[in-house]
Amino acid sequence: MSEVPNVFSKKVADRYLKREVLGEGTYGVVSKAIDTKTGQIVAIKKIRLGKHKEGVNFTALREIKLLKELKDPHIIELIDAFPHKGNLHLVFEFMETDLEAVIRDRNIVLSLADIKSFLQMTLKGLAFCHKKWVLHRDMKPNNLLIGDKGQLKLADFGLARIFGSPDRKFTHQVFARWYRAPELLFGSKQYGPGVDVWAAACIFAELLLRRPFLQGSSDIDQLGKIFAAFGTPKPAQWPDMVYLPDYVEYQFVPAPPLRSLFPMASDDALDLLSKMFTYDPKTRISVQQALEHRYFTSGPLPTEPAKLPRPHPKRESLNTRVSDFNQQEGPTVLSPPRKSRRVMPQRDGFEENAHQVEKSDEHVNDIRQATGERMSWNEHAPMSIDFSVFGSRPPPRPTINSADKSRLKRKLDLEFQQPDQD
């Protein structure tokens, strides 16, 4: 039966002419290709098959699922998908470079107007996600791709999730560490769009400083770096903080003036930055509010995308990242109340792993949830107790018999006689 060759998909694959490899992702190789039908240059991601015979890669599936719903000028376009020789291939619009390459390129001068433009495009893409109830959860310069006309687009939705249901629990193991919001570092599992705002603030800071702003070498150290920059939060500032699962008390340090950290930023920039870096996610500025901040309407106005500086066409030197500066000591942990986690000795931010997010973590959790502790994970109403017609279980509800039915039908007919609409 299923031995019939898949003629259709073969055709789709033939449509694209593969060129050089562009990069290696976590779950597949990305190559440049030409769409012979339209002449358009595209990037094709070949999804590696899972090791454990689990079919289409879970992370890839997430990306497909969300990108099929998210069509916006500031979000990478998933043009097509097709199976070929047992592998799933995703066709994206081709992007020339990414924001990390721009920030790292020492030959590039970023004006305040350029920075404003990059941040605005980032926030526009994010605003669209949040409007559609999608959290990106992996915001970092490397995942903000830049097209040939300077347009910046959010990419890499492998960690993204729909956050519709209010009581759904999420994993806090998201984002590369340096971009992780404090609520995540304290183990929050019911976070919202504020986590993307925090990461966007880190990117804003990185554009200003031309280096990652808060380069923690462990989760504890990351919080230390955050508190050193903005002061240890007081409970009054962030009332829910002390109830977070991994909360530990940090020694109090006062906040240095923000101006001292970003000497060249404008007052408006600093104001927006401080609102995006608000500790309490409930009072942190939303993406939409950030876009409406006067920073974007006061001079200098954002540079037109086409006029933004771009790095030399070679896409490399990304692996030889230097993590410089960053010697400042953070406050130390005073008392780990529940979790006994050891405070790591201060290392100088040279951690390779800082950028490695464990992508399968939530997945693993879900398997556990599915096999055991699933009650807390359920939607609030008593579903699946009632498989009435589905299951062999006796239905715990009254069934509707024929007499009822005709009575119902009559009643329905009567009551809907006077349709009350425009």
Place this chain on the structure above:
Amino acid sequence: MAANFWTSSHYKQLLDQEEVDVVHPLDKEKGVTLEDFKLIKMHMANYIGRLGQNVKVRQRVVATAITYMRRVYTRKAMTEYDPRLVAPTSLYLAAKAEESTVQARLLVFYVRKLNPDEKYRYEIKDILEMEMKILEALNYYLVVFHPYRALSQLLQDANLNDLTQLSWGIVNDTYKMDLILIYPPHLIALACIYIASVHKDKETTAWFEELRVDMNVVKNISMEILDFYDSHRTITEDRITTTFNKLALRS
């Protein structure tokens, strides 16, 4: 209903009843009637429900799986896409898409356990192969909206929380029909609330009138559900076997 439904692929893909009720030419050739077609889909919805109970996934995953299965058959023939393989594979894919993965191994275990009939017995490799084909048939659209969330919100709004269990059960039953391919989920939820409230003699007319929805549609959905409850009583195992024999798969 969340504003994003109206901009979702789900909304754009809604079909008319007449579009859903098309038996694929290849199936027609084998003598499959519209009634047979509906019957097999219902039978497979039940099968997915049973599998879902066994592998312990949320009701939402089951609902998504059934929706995938039904969408597949708006485009593909049952003679080419064996429902007995499409059903477990839809569940496998839906579990991933809904962030609560089920291992293929576990699924195959329950497929064997639940089915003495050899024709149901597919292996991991069959499921993985079919997964790709289903993805293609779905044109990679995986987000599905369901009536459940709207149901909870509406019941709360109407102060009808004691109807939760009954109306929830009716929503589950709607997946035996093609309603999810045709109507926005919140209207399905409303129809289920309506049936439940009339059944339990709850006065809801004023509340329904205040909602700015097309009550004719709600009424139609309610009627379809009630018709379904009527007709499904007459279905026997024999009837299902006969229908499957027409497909003459895996001889």
